[in-house]
Amino acid sequence: MLRIENLSKIWKEFQLKNINLEINKEYCIILGPSGAGKSVLLKCIAGILKVDSGKIYFNGEDITNLPPEKRNFGYVPQNYALFPNMNVYKNIAYGLRIRGYPKPKIDKKVEEIAEFLNIKHLLNRKPTTLSGGEQQRVALARALVLEPNLLLLDEPTSALDMNNKEKIIGELKRVGEILPIIHITHDFVEAKTLGEKIAIFMDGKLVEVGDREIFKKPKNERVAKFLGYNIVKINGEKFAIAPEDVVICRGSKGKIVNIIDCGFYKKVMVDFEGNILRCILKEDKEDIDLNNLNIGDRVGVKFENKIYLVGK
Numbered sequence: 252m253l254r255i256e257n258l259s260k261i262w263k264e265f266q267l268k269n270i271n272l273e274i275n276k277e278y279c280i281i282l283g284p285s286g287a288g289k290s291v292l293l294k295c296i297a298g299i300l301k302v303d304s305g306k307i308y309f310n311g312e313d314i315t316n317l318p319p320e321k322r323n324f325g326y327v328p329q330n331y332a333l334f335p336n337m338n339v340y341k342n343i344a345y346g347l348r349i350r351g352y353p354k355p356k357i358d359k360k361v362e363e364i365a366e367f368l369n370i371k372h373l374l375n376r377k378p379t380t381l382s383g384g385e386q387q388r389v390a391l392a393r394a395l396v397l398e399p400n401l402l403l404l405d406e407p408t409s410a411l412d413m414n415n416k417e418k419i420i421g422e423l424k425r426v427g428e429i430l431p432i433i434h435i436t437h438d439f440v441e442a443k444t445l446g447e448k449i450a451i452f453m454d455g456k457l458v459e460v461g462d463r464e465i466f467k468k469p470k471n472e473r474v475a476k477f478l479g480y481n482i483v484k485i486n487g488e489k490f491a492i493a494p495e496d497v498v499i500c501r502g503s504k505g506k507i508v509n510i511i512d513c514g515f516y517k518k519v520m521v522d523f524e525g526n527i528l529r530c531i532l533k534e535d536k537e538d539i540d541l542n543n544l545n546i547g548d549r550v551g552v553k554f555e556n557k558i559y560l561v562g563k
């Protein structure tokens with residue numbers, strides 16, 4: 252459906268280089284550290300930034316040089332970019348109005364989308380009077396009302412509290428059943444919940460693409476580190492291990508160097524044979540009593556699900 256071929260966007264200081272990515276009718280999550288080029292890629296797809304080289308195809312058509320309004324993609328930027336002087340109704344209706352839709356049709360479409368996203372009660376309010384979650388839904392409504400062929404979302408939940416985040420994730424899941432979505436996030440839980448395809452960017456390059464298995468089997472050390480794995484070197488053996496797969500037991504080869512109590516679990520750092528291991532410990536999984544664990548204690552360490560990495 253969307254095919255990106257050898258796309259490059261180059262400034263002196265930053266280069267998004269030779270990106271090849273295909274997105275079919277699926278929910279694609281884009282992950283990567285800050286400054287990796289995720290937003291630049293999304294803006295190139297939206298047509299807001301001109302690419303320096305490479306091609307973008309949508310349903311077989313070369314859209315590389317098509318202006319944004321002719322692509323029919325919905326784009327929700329990081330800050331939502333709502334018009335502050337217009338009420339919610341006018342914000343949502345804006346795109347329909349400039350496309351010349353008759354008033355009754357605009358009213359009907361705005362009402363339908365407002366119903367779908369539970370914002371009917373907000374139609375007369377100005378964006379500045381809305382909470383982050385409400386603004387987010389208005390921004391989504393403004394993009395969806397134009398019935399886009401593809402939805403582009405730049406960190407749509409980053410400003411939301413847990414409750415609103417969960418609601419929006421539920422709504423995005425429903426939208427994802429209707430049309431393909433490309434969604435940038437820093438939140439791994441969100442990525443695992445929504446992503447059918449996951450693309451990881453680092454330093455302007457697409458370093459890994461695949462399904463949710465990426466989280467369980469990162470290909471190389473860089474991706475593993477980015478996903479939060481420990482990289483462990485013991486007696487010439489090197490592997491990645493997830494913090495939840497480090498098991499603390501009775502023994503003396505490890506030393507507890509930090510403990511953070513997170514309620515249902517504890518985040519613990521263990522110095523083990525020259526490795527500082529980040530561990531997530533849950534009461535039912537460990538062989539020792541977590542309530543009696545103190546900084547400086549000697550412990551044993553076992554590894555479940557070691558992952559042997561292919562490259563750097």
Ligand SMILES: Nc1ncnc2c1ncn2[C@@H]1O[C@H](COP(=O)(O)OP(=O)(O)OP(=O)(O)O)[C@@H](O)[C@H]1O
Pocket residue numbers: 262264265283284285286287288289290291292
């Ligand atoms: N118009 C521009 N001119 C010059 N450099 C730019 C421009 N827009 C973005 N960049 C640079 O491109 C790089 C990638 O930016 P981008 O916003 O895509 O990062 P990101 O991966 O989305 O980061 P974050 O997760 O922090 O939003 C940055 O170094 C940024 O300074």
